[in-house]
Amino acid sequence: MSSAIATPRALVGRTLALGASRIGYEVKVYFRQGDSVFFTFLFPLIFLMIFSVAFSNTSFGQTATGAKVTAAEFYLPAMLAAGLLLSGLQNMSIDIATEKSDGTLKRLGGSPLPVFSYFIGKIGQVIVTGILQSTLLVVVAATIFGVALPADPARWLTFAWVFLLGVSTCAVLGIALSALPRSGKSATAVIIPITLILQFISGVYLSFSQLPEWLQNFASIFPLKWLAQGMRSVFLPDSFKSLEMGGTWNLGGVVIATAIWLVVGLVACRLTFRWIRKDT
Amino acid sequence: MALYPHVSVRDLRKRYGDFAAVDGVSFDIEAGETFALLGPNGAGKSTTIEILEGYRDRTSGEASVLGVDPQHGGLEWKARLGIVLQSSGESGNVTVREQLAHFAGFYPHPRDVDEVIAAVGLTEKTKARIKSLSGGQRRRVDVALGLIGRPELLFLDEPTTGFDPEARREFWELIRALKREGTTILLTTHYLDEAAQLGDRAGVIASGRLIAIGPIDDIGGAEARIPVVRWTDQNGAHDERTSEPAAVVARLLAATGGEPAGLEVRRPSLEDVYLDLVAAHTIRKTTTEHLERSL
Numbered sequence: 001m002s003s004a005i006a007t008p009r010a011l012v013g014r015t016l017a018l019g020a021s022r023i024g025y026e027v028k029v030y031f032r033q034g035d036s037v038f039f040t041f042l043f044p045l046i047f048l049m050i051f052s053v054a055f056s057n058t059s060f061g062q063t064a065t066g067a068k069v070t071a072a073e074f075y076l077p078a079m080l081a082a083g084l085l086l087s088g089l090q091n092m093s094i095d096i097a098t099e100k101s102d103g104t105l106k107r108l109g110g111s112p113l114p115v116f117s118y119f120i121g122k123i124g125q126v127i128v129t130g131i132l133q134s135t136l137l138v139v140v141a142a143t144i145f146g147v148a149l150p151a152d153p154a155r156w157l158t159f160a161w162v163f164l165l166g167v168s169t170c171a172v173l174g175i176a177l178s179a180l181p182r183s184g185k186s187a188t189a190v191i192i193p194i195t196l197i198l199q200f201i202s203g204v205y206l207s208f209s210q211l212p213e214w215l216q217n218f219a220s221i222f223p224l225k226w227l228a229q230g231m232r233s234v235f236l237p238d239s240f241k242s243l244e245m246g247g248t249w250n251l252g253g254v255v256i257a258t259a260i261w262l263v264v265g266l267v268a269c270r271l272t273f274r275w276i277r278k279d280t
Numbered sequence: 281m282a283l284y285p286h287v288s289v290r291d292l293r294k295r296y297g298d299f300a301a302v303d304g305v306s307f308d309i310e311a312g313e314t315f316a317l318l319g320p321n322g323a324g325k326s327t328t329i330e331i332l333e334g335y336r337d338r339t340s341g342e343a344s345v346l347g348v349d350p351q352h353g354g355l356e357w358k359a360r361l362g363i364v365l366q367s368s369g370e371s372g373n374v375t376v377r378e379q380l381a382h383f384a385g386f387y388p389h390p391r392d393v394d395e396v397i398a399a400v401g402l403t404e405k406t407k408a409r410i411k412s413l414s415g416g417q418r419r420r421v422d423v424a425l426g427l428i429g430r431p432e433l434l435f436l437d438e439p440t441t442g443f444d445p446e447a448r449r450e451f452w453e454l455i456r457a458l459k460r461e462g463t464t465i466l467l468t469t470h471y472l473d474e475a476a477q478l479g480d481r482a483g484v485i486a487s488g489r490l491i492a493i494g495p496i497d498d499i500g501g502a503e504a505r506i507p508v509v510r511w512t513d514q515n516g517a518h519d520e521r522t523s524e525p526a527a528v529v530a531r532l533l534a535a536t537g538g539e540p541a542g543l544e545v546r547r548p549s550l551e552d553v554y555l556d557l558v559a560a561h562t563i564r565k566t567t568t569e570h571l572e573r574s575l
Contacts, residue, residue: 011355018385018386021382021385025374025378025382028373028374028378029371029373029374032373032374032409033371033373098371099370102368102369102370102371103365103367103368103369103370104370104371106335106365107363107365107368107370107425109335110333110334110335110358110361110363110365111358111363111383111386111387111429112355112356112358112359112386112387112429113386114355276335
């Protein structure tokens with residue numbers, strides 16, 4: 001009767017195949033929820049547009065050739081990093097906490113869906129929506145606000161790995177944090193303050209170089225600061241690295257700090273994730 | 281066919297602090313049997329069924345579902361079960377067909393998606409988003425999701441809540457078809473007529489204890505099923521329990537010399553038997569508690 005899922009090899013194949021089917025399902029459901037599309041998918045784009053318009057006369061520094069760095073150029077990397085945090089961590093943790101309280105997870109937990117297929121579906125959804133979100137941000141910045149995009153392929157390679165590492169880390173941390181809210185209703189109230197504070201101290205809304213040193217050090221514990229730094233290294237003139245801590249882009253630090261959080265998130269997922277809270 | 285009972289429970293207990301939600305329940309459900317678990321709200325029905333589904337861990341006792349301890353049931357075990365939970369509140373941003381096709385993919389030998397949709401009477405709603413359905417229609421989606429994996433054992437926790445009478449009749453036909461295919465069914469319900477229609481055997485649970493168990497037609501004992509003759513005369517309403525109702529009616533006819541007013545001969549239904557059982561249990565429990573307190 002159940003020979004199809006007996007051997008370990010078949011189980012891995014089945015987990016991956018069902019994971020792929022979950023990605024399609026999750027992406028479909030994501031875009032059918034009007035509110036999440038607005039608050040997490042378009043949010044960074046809306047902020048990029050507001051900042052670019054509001055500070056259109058402000059100079060954010062100069063390039064090596066003496067050209068002015070505009071608000072749009074300055075905020076593009078910040079909003080790309082914020083997008084990873086919102087799509088990955090914020091949306092994911094609220095989404096899972098809601099699914100936990102509305103019975104979605106209970107139903108899935110009673111079915112033979114492997115828990116890793118569920119994770120693949122969630123992370124895949126974040127990667128797919130993250131790619132669309134970043135593309136939209138870059139295209140709008142370039143076409144509407146005239147941001148000059150880097151021509152050096154090495155920078156785009158940096159963009160690719162910062163994006164992938166960042167999106168996976170945020171997604172995994174989102175799954176882990178979903179254990180925190182006691183109910184779907186309280187999820188927004190528990191999660192949003194965390195992500196909002198992180199954005200303010202990590203150089204998303206405020207220029208990181210203008211924060212006091214102790215706050216910079218504190219923010220360096222968390223991954224968002226590093227993701228924003230990685231994104232700045234891609235989109236800002238190289239001379240801007242003098243404004244970073246230690247006067248370098250420190251891409252090695254970006255890899256290490258984010259990878260540590262990725263591992264922390266994976267361990268936390270493994271330890272805390274349950275289909276349902278037993279006995280409540 | 282399996283040689284073991286599909287469900288076997290021995291002295292099952294579940295405690296929450298001082299409160300015993302399930303307090304020493306034992307029963308078996310044979311392969312192919314439909315067993316109805318009846319009882320008032322909060323009696324321990326759902327706790328029992330959720331222990332068997334693997335959602336809750338028991339405090340003590342033994343439980344075996346399809347030969348497996350439900351506390352350690354893996355994916356292969358889950359693939360043989362169908363679970364219709366008591367409530368669901370998913371956001372429902374997918375269509376009926378999308379949802380069923382997606383879940384069908386989880387199982388090694390699923391039923392045909394469109395056949396299941398037709399069986400629960402949702403063919404016209406195939407392309408409707410689940411959130412746009414009425415409560416009763418959403419419940420049918422729940423039932424469909426429970427059937428889609430071609431389960432050997434189907435758990436139905438109050439499946440027809442929110443159904444109109446016609447939908448309930450259709451649902452009964454569906455369950456009878458599943459029974460004919462040999463599906464084992466554990467059903468909890470508030471509707472005693474439903475239990476009588478579908479069940480082979482029933483158990484009545486009250487305050488966490490199984491107070492009666494047996495074939496639907498025997499539950500509560502022969503005593504509880506003695507017919508009642510009711511009539512009215514100048515002294516008011518009368519009722520008499522008798523195993524010979526025809527003789528009583530003949531006697532009345534002879535005594536009054538005409539049609540007795542308001543004459544009625546009733547065999548107690550499962551509902552009457554059930555209500556008597558639960559009432560008797562509650563009285564006994566209250567009396568015991570009074571005694572314990574006064575001692």
